[in-house]
Amino acid sequence: MRVARSKTPWIFAAVISLPLLGFSQQQTTPPANPAATADQSKEAKPKPPEEDGIPVTSDVVRQACGSCHKSDEKKRMTRISARRTTPEGWQETIRRMVSLNGVQLDPETARQVLRYLANNHGLAPEEALPAAFEVEKQSIDYHYSDKDTENTCHSCHSMGRVISQRRTKSDWELLVAMHRGYYPLSDFQAFRRFGPPQTTPGPDGRPPDNRHPMDKAIANLSGAFPLITPEWSAWSANMRPARITGTWAIAGTQPGKGAIFGTMTIRAKDGADDEFITSTKLTSARSGETASREGKVIVYTGFQWRGRSTRAASNQASPDQEGLREVMFIDRNMQSIKGRWYTGAYDEMGLEVEMTRIGAGPVVLGMDHPTLATGGSGTYTIFGANLPANVAAGDIDFGAGVKVARLVSATPSEIKVELNIAGDAKIGYRDLFVSGVVKERGAVVFDKVDEIRVKPQAGMARLGGANFPKQFQQFEVIAYNYGPDGKPDTKDDLELGPMTKVTWSVEEYAATYGDDDIKYVGTIDQNGLFTPNVDGPNPQRPRNANNVGDVWVVAVLTRTGKDKDGKDLPPLRARAHLLVTVPLYMRWDTPEVEGGK
Amino acid sequence: MKHLKPINSKARKIAPPDDVVALSQGPAPQSGPHIPLGCTFIFSPGWETDSSGGTAGLCTPVERDLFDCHNGCFWPAQVPDQLNHAPDWTGKCASAQKDWRKIDLIFP
Structure with a gap:
C-alpha cells in the first residue's frame, strides 16, 4: 500500500525501500566458457584470507x-561457503531455492x-545474541549504528535479519545484487541515490560522499559482519552437542498473566545428540492455573534451542493445537537457558x-x-524447586521489618508463608533467603504506588478475523514507588511490577478533523488485551475505510489510603499509544527449524 | 516586493521583511514521527503508518491499492509480488475491493 498523500522524502525512503532480505542467491547459470573463466581466475589477484x-x-x-x-x-561451494547465519536464515534460503529456483x-x-x-555455517554465541530479538520475534526498538545502512535495509525488514548474517565482501555484494534482481524497484526505492551529486563539502571540510546507499551499506556490512571472525573460530573449535538432559527450573513472565513458574524435564531423543524431548509443568503464580506441556527440541550450533511444545494429552480442557514455539539460547556454562516462547498469527x-x-x-x-x-499482612507463596520438605519459618528471611509469622505449607515446589510487614519497615528491594539460597530482589517493600506506566508505550495491532488473522496487543500496567527520596525518575525508584486491579479504556487520539477511530478499531478487555476489529473495507465508515486508526489506551488505578495531609490518594492514570493497522499479506516464516508442527 | 527598499523609518515600519524571509526558507522542519515498535521484522514504517506515525494518511481502504502493490512489486515484503512469489495472487478476484476475501495469505 502506498501512502495516499504527503509523500515526503522520509516516507518515500521508508515506505518503499527494499532492503536485504537475508538470502543468498543461487548461481543458476554456469559460465558460458569455462576455459575463459579459468584463465581469468589465474590472472586474478589472490583473494584475502576471508574470501576463502x-x-x-x-x-x-x-x-x-x-x-x-x-565446488x-x-x-568450497559458491555462495554457500561465503556465508554464516542462523537456522532461520538458512531455512529462508532453502525455502526460496525450492519455491523460486526449482530445487527438489x-x-x-x-x-x-x-x-x-x-x-557448520552458523553463528557463535557472541554473534547470535545481539540479533536474538529477530529469531525470538521480539518487538523492540533497535537502531543500527550506521544510518545509511539502516535506511537501506530496515524499511522492509528488520535489521535483525542483517546483523544475523556473516558474509564475505563479495557475498554482501551478491546479496544486494540478488535484491536488485528479484525486486527491480529496489533501485528506485532505496539502493541508488537520485538527484545531482552533492558538491558542497561536509562540516569537516571533506568532499561529500556521493556513493549510492547500497555501496555504503556493502562497505559497512562487509567490515562489520565479515565471514571469518575470532568469535566463530573459537566457537567452532569448541562446539559440541549441548549436555542439557536433566531437570530445569523455569521462571517466566507473560504480559497479562504475570509470573509463570515451573519445571522442565529434558531427555535425549533416541539416536540423536542434538534433539531432545521435554515435559514441562507450569504454574501461573497470580491465578494458580497449572498446565502440562510436551515438546520437542533441536539444538543447533551447540546452543541455539528451537522447540515446540503443546499441552499434554491429559489436559484437554484447553486445546492448544498450534502450540508454543520456543527460541532460546543455552548459556556457555550449560547452567541456564534464556529465550522466548511465543504463539499467535504474528508471533505476538x-x-x-x-x-x-x-x-x-x-x-x-x-x-x-x-x-x-508496609503495615500489611497476608499469605504469600514462594515458588522454587527442590525446596526442603522440613523447612521452618526461621529458614525464610526477607530482612528487617518483614516477619515470617507462620509457615502455612511446604512442598518441593511451593512454600506458603504468612507475613507481617511492619508499618515502619524500610522501603526497598529485599533479597529472599530460603534455606541457604538467596533470590536477589525476590521481593520489594513499599508504602504506596506513586506512578503507573502502561507497557508497551507504543503498541500495534492488525485488523483481522474476516480473511486474515488478527494481531492482538496485550498491555500491562507497571507500578512504581518513588523510593526513599520521594522524587520521580531517580535511581532509587522502585519497580513494583505489573498491577492487575486497573480499569482499561480506549480514548481518541486526535490525528485528523472529525477523528472517529475509537468507534471502529476494536476493544480492550479489563485484562489489558486489545482485540482489533475485522479486516476489509467498512461500508459504515467514510470512504469505505478499513477499521484502522490510532488511539490512546488508558489505564486507571484506584488507590486506597491517605496522603500526608489525610486526604484520599487520588487515582493514577497512564496511557499508551496504540496503532491499529492493516494486515500483512505475506508471512516470512520458518517453522521447519523446530522440526515443523 | 524585493525591488522596493524602505528608505525612512515610516517605510521600515510597514515593510514585511520577515514574511519574505519565511517564504524563502520553505516549511519549518518537522519533529520526528511517533512510530510504534521501531524497526522490527514485523514493522515497516510506511506500510503500517503514514509519515506522522498514524493511519490518517494511509491509502483507504488498503484493498483498493493491493493490485497496484502486487503488479508493481511495490511492497515486496508485505504484499506478494507478481514477478516472483505469487504470479496468480489476484487471479481469483477481478477487483480486490469487492473480492478481497478471495485473496490468500502467502508463505514465501
Whole structure:
C-alpha cells in the first residue's frame, strides 16, 4: 500500500525501500566458457584470507546443492561457503531455492541440509545474541549504528535479519545484487541515490560522499559482519552437542498473566545428540492455573534451542493445537537457558523464559505477590524447586521489618508463608533467603504506588478475523514507588511490577478533523488485551475505510489510603499509544527449524 | 516586493521583511514521527503508518491499492509480488475491493 498523500522524502525512503532480505542467491547459470573463466581466475589477484570460504564436507549438502553451486578443489561451494547465519536464515534460503529456483528436496534431505548448514555455517554465541530479538520475534526498538545502512535495509525488514548474517565482501555484494534482481524497484526505492551529486563539502571540510546507499551499506556490512571472525573460530573449535538432559527450573513472565513458574524435564531423543524431548509443568503464580506441556527440541550450533511444545494429552480442557514455539539460547556454562516462547498469527503472544539447571540444592524462583506493602499482612507463596520438605519459618528471611509469622505449607515446589510487614519497615528491594539460597530482589517493600506506566508505550495491532488473522496487543500496567527520596525518575525508584486491579479504556487520539477511530478499531478487555476489529473495507465508515486508526489506551488505578495531609490518594492514570493497522499479506516464516508442527 | 527598499523609518515600519524571509526558507522542519515498535521484522514504517506515525494518511481502504502493490512489486515484503512469489495472487478476484476475501495469505 502506498501512502495516499504527503509523500515526503522520509516516507518515500521508508515506505518503499527494499532492503536485504537475508538470502543468498543461487548461481543458476554456469559460465558460458569455462576455459575463459579459468584463465581469468589465474590472472586474478589472490583473494584475502576471508574470501576463502568454509569448505562444505557434507555429501548430502554437496549433492542437494551441487548442481548449481559449484565446488572448488578445497570443497568450497559458491555462495554457500561465503556465508554464516542462523537456522532461520538458512531455512529462508532453502525455502526460496525450492519455491523460486526449482530445487527438489524431500523433507528429510532438507532437514539434513538445514542442520548441517546451521551447525557448520552458523553463528557463535557472541554473534547470535545481539540479533536474538529477530529469531525470538521480539518487538523492540533497535537502531543500527550506521544510518545509511539502516535506511537501506530496515524499511522492509528488520535489521535483525542483517546483523544475523556473516558474509564475505563479495557475498554482501551478491546479496544486494540478488535484491536488485528479484525486486527491480529496489533501485528506485532505496539502493541508488537520485538527484545531482552533492558538491558542497561536509562540516569537516571533506568532499561529500556521493556513493549510492547500497555501496555504503556493502562497505559497512562487509567490515562489520565479515565471514571469518575470532568469535566463530573459537566457537567452532569448541562446539559440541549441548549436555542439557536433566531437570530445569523455569521462571517466566507473560504480559497479562504475570509470573509463570515451573519445571522442565529434558531427555535425549533416541539416536540423536542434538534433539531432545521435554515435559514441562507450569504454574501461573497470580491465578494458580497449572498446565502440562510436551515438546520437542533441536539444538543447533551447540546452543541455539528451537522447540515446540503443546499441552499434554491429559489436559484437554484447553486445546492448544498450534502450540508454543520456543527460541532460546543455552548459556556457555550449560547452567541456564534464556529465550522466548511465543504463539499467535504474528508471533505476538508469548512469554519470556529463563531456565536454571536444578542440582542437589534448592532453587528459589520468585513469589506470587512480591510486593509487600508496609503495615500489611497476608499469605504469600514462594515458588522454587527442590525446596526442603522440613523447612521452618526461621529458614525464610526477607530482612528487617518483614516477619515470617507462620509457615502455612511446604512442598518441593511451593512454600506458603504468612507475613507481617511492619508499618515502619524500610522501603526497598529485599533479597529472599530460603534455606541457604538467596533470590536477589525476590521481593520489594513499599508504602504506596506513586506512578503507573502502561507497557508497551507504543503498541500495534492488525485488523483481522474476516480473511486474515488478527494481531492482538496485550498491555500491562507497571507500578512504581518513588523510593526513599520521594522524587520521580531517580535511581532509587522502585519497580513494583505489573498491577492487575486497573480499569482499561480506549480514548481518541486526535490525528485528523472529525477523528472517529475509537468507534471502529476494536476493544480492550479489563485484562489489558486489545482485540482489533475485522479486516476489509467498512461500508459504515467514510470512504469505505478499513477499521484502522490510532488511539490512546488508558489505564486507571484506584488507590486506597491517605496522603500526608489525610486526604484520599487520588487515582493514577497512564496511557499508551496504540496503532491499529492493516494486515500483512505475506508471512516470512520458518517453522521447519523446530522440526515443523 | 524585493525591488522596493524602505528608505525612512515610516517605510521600515510597514515593510514585511520577515514574511519574505519565511517564504524563502520553505516549511519549518518537522519533529520526528511517533512510530510504534521501531524497526522490527514485523514493522515497516510506511506500510503500517503514514509519515506522522498514524493511519490518517494511509491509502483507504488498503484493498483498493493491493493490485497496484502486487503488479508493481511495490511492497515486496508485505504484499506478494507478481514477478516472483505469487504470479496468480489476484487471479481469483477481478477487483480486490469487492473480492478481497478471495485473496490468500502467502508463505514465501
